[in-house]
Amino acid sequence: MQLNNDGKSLGEAEFNNLCSHYKDTYEIHLASIKQRDILFYALLIILAFFSLQVTSTALVNGALTQIINNKVGVIVDKGSNLFGALLWLLLFGASSKYFQIVVQIERQYDYIHHLEDVLSGRYGGTRVFTREGKSYLEKYPLFSKWIWFLYTAAFPAIILLSISLRIKGEINRIDVLGFELIPSFVCYFLVVISTILYLWKLHGAFLLKIVNSCIYQIKRSLETLTRQGGHWRNW
Known part of the structure; x- marks a missing residue:
């Protein structure tokens, strides 16, 4: 009979209820x-x-304007910042949801690994109920770390x-668009704040370690310079 984490018999x-719960949890995980x-x-x-508009603003705006004119029948001024503001809003909405989902997935992994530890104990010495945990991490350690880095660090940096x-x-x-850029600036700061908070949520401990290390090195350098300055004054 399997024991749970409290040492009580399962x-x-x-056990069957836990298996069903694991199945439902994993399906939610796959959907995420x-x-x-x-x-x-x-x-x-x-x-x-975004990149195309930076290098070919007139071309992109002209193409989008033509599409809207033909499909919707609405005439849009090519010189306006309508498409730019729309892209900013889309980016803010999509990136915020993306960050939320990735954080949710990270939390799900911890819980799924916990469920697998409990369930796999019933089949000691085997790899049963270790699909998302031990088996995957042992088989693809470098690849899994690389993919995790891409999703949680490289892509936000991009x-x-x-x-x-x-x-x-x-x-x-700004001299041409004027107040039309206000939505762009607002969305820019919102995306920057969301991205920084997202990175801190997933990499806060690592980033804090780097910051503390830099502060320590700066302090040591200042102390060394202070001692050297005192030495030269005494000399």
């Missing part, structure tokens, strides 16, 4: 991963339009770089 009915992937590709498309280049280009046109 009966057959409890699917949603994350959809948002990931959506963000790539939005960022691609977002920050892309929107920073974009806002810089829009600032250069």
Whole structure:
């Protein structure tokens, strides 16, 4: 008979209920991963339009204006910042949801691993109920870390770089667009704040370690300079 984490026996009915709960939890987990992937590709498309607008603003605005005129029958001024503001809003919405889903997935992994530890104890010496935990991590340790790095660090950094280049280009046109850039600035700061909080949520301990290490090195350098300064004054 399997024991749970409290050392109490896990009966057959409890074990079956836990198996059913594990199945439901894993299905929710897969749905979250699917949603994350959809948002990931959506963000790539939005960022691609961002890059195109930085280098070919007139071309992109002209193409989008023509599409809207033909499909909807609405005449849009090519010189306005309508499409830019729309892309900013789409980026803010998609990135916020993406960050939320990724954090949710990370939490799900911890819980799924806990369930697998409890369930796999019934089949000691085997790999049963270790699909998302021990088996995967042992078989693909480097690859899993690389994918995790891409989703949780590299991609957010790309977002920050892309929107920073974009806002810089829009600032250069502030004399033309004027107050039309207000939505862009608002969305920019919202995305930056969301991205930083997201990175801190997932990498806070590591980032704090780096900051403390830098502070320590700076203090040591200042102390060394102070001692050297005192030495030269005495000399």
